[in-house]
Amino acid sequence: MSFGPWLHPGAVSGGAPAGRTAPPTEQERTAFYSARLNLTTAEAQRKTSKPAAMEDDIDNTARVRAMIALREEDERRLRKRVDKKALHWQ
Numbered sequence: 001m002s003f004g005p006w007l008h009p010g011a012v013s014g015g016a017p018a019g020r021t022a023p024p025t026e027q028e029r030t031a032f033y034s035a036r037l038n039l040t041t042a043e044a045q046r047k048t049s050k051p052a053a054m055e056d057d058i059d060n061t062a063r064v065r066a067m068i069a070l071r072e073e074d075e076r077r078l079r080k081r082v083d084k085k086a087l088h089w090q
Contacts, residue, residue, distance in 0.1 A: 039064070 071082045
């Protein structure tokens with residue numbers, strides 16, 4: 001299963017391979033992730049995301065990127081579930 005280059009800036013920018021041991025530098029992230037999304041969420045969602053990020057040391061931005069990538073990859077199951085849920089959040 002490939003998560004595509006959007007999750008692995010090194011795959012496009014010529015940096016370290018996707019299995020790198022160090023996270024991408026701020027310069028790599030800025031160069032690769034040039035598009036911005038603004039996310040407004042409920043306070044309860046923000047409160048639950050912070051402990052999760054602290055527990056597993058995964059940045060919330062990276063977590064959202066991964067969720068978007070998974071939605072794009074799984075057209076049959078996850079995508080339909082996400083889209084159905086999204087209708088509720090509009």
